[in-house]
Each structure stands twice: as C-alpha cells, then as structure tokens.
Amino acid sequence: MQQDRQLFEIIGKERERQLKGIELIASENFVSEQVMQSMGSVLTNKYAEGYPGRRYYGGCEVVDLSEQLAIDRLKKLFGAEWVNVQPHSGAQANAAVFLACLKAGDAFMGLNLSHGGHLSHGSPVNFSGLMFRPIAYNVREDDQLVDYDQLESVARAERPRLIIAGASAYSREWDYARIRKVADEIGAIFMVDMAHPAGLIAAGLLENPLKHAHIVTSTTHKTLRGPRGGVILMGRDFENPWGITTPKGEVKMMSALLDSAVFPGMQGGPLKHVIAAKAVSFYEALQPEYNIYQAQVKKNAAVMAQAFIDKGYKVVSGGTDNHCILVDLRTKFADLTGKVAEKVLVEADITTNKNMVPFDSRSPFQTSGLRFGTPAITTRGAKEPLMSEIVEMIDSVLSNVEDSKIITSVREKVNATMKQYPLFAW
Ligand SMILES: Cc1ncc(COP(=O)(O)O)c(C=O)c1O
Incomplete structure (x- = not known):
C-alpha cells in the first residue's frame, strides 16, 4: 500500500509544534515512548466487547491479559477495590456514572461551570444538562474557594441524587469529607471527578478522594500522564441504594451497575490498544521517580x-x-x-x-x-x-x-x- 504522505506530513508538523513550543495547557501532557508504542500496536485490531473472561468475541485470551494488568495496576495505584478501565474518555466515564446512578430528569449537583466546573457536570449543551437536572454550587466571590455552606444548604433543599466534586479549573484542595457528610445526610451518591489532579493524587501529594467518595472518575491523560482515556474507580464496592436486584433476587452491587453502564450501556468494543497504554502509564506511575x-x-x-x-x-x-x-x-x-x-x-x-x-x-x-x-x-x-x-x-x-x-x-x-x-x- 502507498504511504499516506499527506497525513504523515501533518503529524510531522504537529511533532515540530510540540517540540519547539512551551506547552502550558493544564489538561495536557507528553506520554512516554512506551505509552505511544502501545497505542500504535496490533492491539488496535482486536474486538473484545465485554470484560476479561466474559467476552462476546473469540480470541480475547491475550487482550484479557493486558486489560487485567491495567485493572490490577490501577487498583494498586489508588488503593481501589474495583475499577473499570474501558471508558474511552473522561466524559464517557462520567456519562456511565450518570447512567448507573440517575434516571432521566433526576437532579444532581456539580460546581458551576463558570466557576471551574466541567461540561459533563451539567452544561445545558452536554448530555448531563440535556438529560438530567443540574443544580450548581459556587465558589465564594471574596476568596474564590468552594462555598461549602452554600453547597450544603442547596443540597438539603434540593435533595439531588448525585453530588459531584472535581473541576476543570480549580486550583485548590477539596474538602471531600464535608461533601460526603451532606451526601450521606440526604441519601445522595458522592462522585469525585479527579481528572485534573489524578497524577498528584497518585503520588500522594493531594488527598485521595477514594477514601470519601462512593465513586471516582478520571481521565488518564492529564497530570496522570497516560493515553487519552477515562477510568472509573471505587474505594469500596457497595449495594446499589435503589434495591435493583439480579435475576436471583440479590441486590446488585454498584460495580455491576457501573460495568453494565460502560458496556453495553454507553460503549461498544473497548479500545484495547489504549487500555494497554493505560496499563503502561499505571506501571510508570507506580515507579518511585513518578512521585x-x-x-x-x-x-x-x-x-x-x-x-x-x-x-x-x-x-x-x-x-x-x-x-x-x-x-x-x-x-x-x-x-x-x-x-x-x-x-x-x-x-x-x-x-x-x-x-x-x-x-x-x-x-x-x-x-x-x-x-x-x-x-x-x-x-x-x-x-x-x-x-x-x-x-x-x-x-x-x-x-x-x-x-x-x-x-x-x-x-x-x-x-x-x-x-x-x-x-x-x-
Ligand atoms: C474535570 C474533567 N472531567 C472530565 C473531562 C473530560 O475528559 P475528556 O475530554 O477525556 O472527555 C475533563 C476534560 O477536560 C475535565 O476537566
């Protein structure tokens, strides 16, 4: 086959741009050579709908190994009991949590988008704002820190089913314990989207939200320094609070609802090459030099x-x-x-x-x-x-x-x- 010179010239130009400039976009990073190699590997050829050991396609024995490696390493990195490494992006990870936790029209709370929140935390043009009822909490005008008093009083008044902490442009540590307390009081699920600071959290430089949140989502490509993608984690699995049962009449665990929300709920075949690259980046994050x-x-x-x-x-x-x-x-x-x-x-x-x-x-x-x-x-x-x-x-x-x-x-x-x-x- 003839080489696509036109496209590779474009890649060359982008490589040059990255090399010669100062990159200060807070959500970007440069991955290692082995992370890039995994993304450009033969794993991109494989369909593997389902999860390791329970796939809808044959020939998944090898990609089961790389996905399991990613799962085990991610659990170790953040001290999680359960993780899902398949979301194609951070927004997909968040969408899966919404699908598992909310019904259309349900109320949820997130940080005001113009105060640093993310599109997938309730923007009117995003699935979160189109399908559900977003309620914002703010930062204070005087010191621009999250207004936890306002968050609590709005949560008590509106009784959302889900409260989200985490942001795209917020430079300060969060008081996760305080949000968990009000979530427990009103019977809400508490989710932290740690997409931005995940790498600092992995290195123990910021508080680990898995200690406080029911569910944590993240991207893998920002501070964490992996390939573009998303993940979902739980410090501890728990029975879903709505009494949804299995065919055998047992209350479904939240992990089962989240797995189903990612696949088949939100996505089809997982990106096996990207999951492998995630595994490599988690390996790198477990090394002492990462800290x-x-x-x-x-x-x-x-x-x-x-x-x-x-x-x-x-x-x-x-x-x-x-x-x-x-x-x-x-x-x-x-x-x-x-x-x-x-x-x-x-x-x-x-x-x-x-x-x-x-x-x-x-x-x-x-x-x-x-x-x-x-x-x-x-x-x-x-x-x-x-x-x-x-x-x-x-x-x-x-x-x-x-x-x-x-x-x-x-x-x-x-x-x-x-x-x-x-x-x-x-
Ligand atoms: C807090 C937060 N969550 C989710 C996302 C979405 O991630 P992605 O672009 O991978 O969908 C971002 C992206 O900037 C983000 O800042």
Missing part, C-alpha cells in the same frame, strides 16, 4: 503562580495547591480578553487556553482569564527557575500584544529555550 515528577509539577505551579502575582496579575484564589493556575487578566489589563491573550501567546509559541474566571464579566467565548498548567513542561524537565522566565516571557507578550517585533523575539527565545529540553527519543 518526584509530580512533586516537581506542584512546585513549578506554585512558583509560576507567585511569579504572576509578583508581576501584578491576579491569580484566582491567590495561588494553587495543584498543577493549575487561573489568572484573571482584568486587574492588569482591563481591555485584554482571554481570547486575544491566548492568540498572541500562540504567536509566541506559548500554548495556553482562555478560561472563564469566577464572576466573569465576559462571555465564555471572550473570557477574562487564562488557565495555565505545569504537567507538560515539567515532563520536559523544567524546574522552578524556568517558571519565572516563562512568566517573564508571557508578561512581555501580553504587555505588547500589538508589537510583532517583541512577539517574534519572545518566540525566538521560546524556541531556543525548548531546544534545551528534549522531548522525543526518535
């Missing part, structure tokens, strides 16, 4: 947050406990939107994303904020001194958004700097 990496991610984020503050930027909530920094541009540049800031930074080969800040005066298409994260740049070996230099470069661009000479000179500096941080081994 050193995650500690550096956290240190780098703290230094970056402080460097922004020192330059006169407002960092939402005044800092960060994790890998993520949300900057409110309004205090320093009243007229600069997140949209324009993102675009000019890309011209300087610095990649970040526009983001709403809590109580934003602008729309989600313009925004007043930028979200930064340190997982990817830390994978390249960057340490604290580079964080201050990066903030210096960002400030230079944002202070001169119309000066193409300055933007070009920053880009040259970015490209020269990143040459010192090799990325791909081939």
Whole structure:
C-alpha cells in the first residue's frame, strides 16, 4: 500500500509544534515512548466487547491479559477495590456514572461551570444538562474557594441524587469529607471527578478522594500522564441504594451497575490498544521517580503562580495547591480578553487556553482569564527557575500584544529555550 504522505506530513508538523513550543495547557501532557508504542500496536485490531473472561468475541485470551494488568495496576495505584478501565474518555466515564446512578430528569449537583466546573457536570449543551437536572454550587466571590455552606444548604433543599466534586479549573484542595457528610445526610451518591489532579493524587501529594467518595472518575491523560482515556474507580464496592436486584433476587452491587453502564450501556468494543497504554502509564506511575515528577509539577505551579502575582496579575484564589493556575487578566489589563491573550501567546509559541474566571464579566467565548498548567513542561524537565522566565516571557507578550517585533523575539527565545529540553527519543 502507498504511504499516506499527506497525513504523515501533518503529524510531522504537529511533532515540530510540540517540540519547539512551551506547552502550558493544564489538561495536557507528553506520554512516554512506551505509552505511544502501545497505542500504535496490533492491539488496535482486536474486538473484545465485554470484560476479561466474559467476552462476546473469540480470541480475547491475550487482550484479557493486558486489560487485567491495567485493572490490577490501577487498583494498586489508588488503593481501589474495583475499577473499570474501558471508558474511552473522561466524559464517557462520567456519562456511565450518570447512567448507573440517575434516571432521566433526576437532579444532581456539580460546581458551576463558570466557576471551574466541567461540561459533563451539567452544561445545558452536554448530555448531563440535556438529560438530567443540574443544580450548581459556587465558589465564594471574596476568596474564590468552594462555598461549602452554600453547597450544603442547596443540597438539603434540593435533595439531588448525585453530588459531584472535581473541576476543570480549580486550583485548590477539596474538602471531600464535608461533601460526603451532606451526601450521606440526604441519601445522595458522592462522585469525585479527579481528572485534573489524578497524577498528584497518585503520588500522594493531594488527598485521595477514594477514601470519601462512593465513586471516582478520571481521565488518564492529564497530570496522570497516560493515553487519552477515562477510568472509573471505587474505594469500596457497595449495594446499589435503589434495591435493583439480579435475576436471583440479590441486590446488585454498584460495580455491576457501573460495568453494565460502560458496556453495553454507553460503549461498544473497548479500545484495547489504549487500555494497554493505560496499563503502561499505571506501571510508570507506580515507579518511585513518578512521585518526584509530580512533586516537581506542584512546585513549578506554585512558583509560576507567585511569579504572576509578583508581576501584578491576579491569580484566582491567590495561588494553587495543584498543577493549575487561573489568572484573571482584568486587574492588569482591563481591555485584554482571554481570547486575544491566548492568540498572541500562540504567536509566541506559548500554548495556553482562555478560561472563564469566577464572576466573569465576559462571555465564555471572550473570557477574562487564562488557565495555565505545569504537567507538560515539567515532563520536559523544567524546574522552578524556568517558571519565572516563562512568566517573564508571557508578561512581555501580553504587555505588547500589538508589537510583532517583541512577539517574534519572545518566540525566538521560546524556541531556543525548548531546544534545551528534549522531548522525543526518535
Ligand atoms: C474535570 C474533567 N472531567 C472530565 C473531562 C473530560 O475528559 P475528556 O475530554 O477525556 O472527555 C475533563 C476534560 O477536560 C475535565 O476537566
């Protein structure tokens, strides 16, 4: 067969873009060579609907082994009693939990999307908001921390069937114990979506939500540094609270409902190549050097947050406990939107994303904020001194958004700097 030159040229361009730029998107990372190799392996050829040992296709003996490896390693990594490694993405993992726990129209609570919550926690254009009844809790206006008092009073008044903690743009540790308490009081299921901080949690640098939540979901590709995908975990399996029974009349365990919600409820055949790559990334996360990496991610984020503050930027909530920094541009540049800031930074080969800040005066298409994260740049070996230099470069661009000479000179500096941080081994 002829080689598809056109497509491979495009891949080459993307490789080049990743190599020469500073990657600061909080939800991105660079996977290892062996994670990539597993994704590009023969496992992509195999259909394996079902679960290890109980498949709907023949010839699954080998892929059963790789899925079981992923299951065992993930359990060990987070101290889970039960996991499902098949969700194709974080949103799919969340959808499976909704399917297992809610009926159409049921109420659930999640963090206000414009205060850092995720689309799949109740956006009106997402399945969660289209099929169910989302109720938001907020962050406080004064310190931008989750307003647990409001969460509790709304939960008591509305009695949702599910409460979700976790966010796409929240830099602080969560009080999971407090949310579990109110969930127990009103008979709700408590789910934590740890997609963003999962790697820091795996390294023991943030509290493990499996100790408090009934169900935990995650992506595998952000701080965790695996392939793109999702997972569902439980610290302890439990009988479903609605009395749904098996044909034998026994109350179904939640694990059975979740397994059925993923397949056949939400998905068909699992991505065996991606599940294998998940297994590799969990292996990597169980090695001692992973904890050193995650500690550096956290240190780098703290230094970056402080460097922004020192330059006169407002960092939402005044800092960060994790890998993520949300900057409110309004205090320093009243007229600069997140949209324009993102675009000019890309011209300087610095990649970040526009983001709403809590109580934003602008729309989600313009925004007043930028979200930064340190997982990817830390994978390249960057340490604290580079964080201050990066903030210096960002400030230079944002202070001169119309000066193409300055933007070009920053880009040259970015490209020269990143040459010192090799990325791909081939
Ligand atoms: C908290 C949270 N949950 C879920 C997701 C969805 O993950 P995916 O893009 O893999 O569907 C994201 C993605 O950004 C997220 O931030």
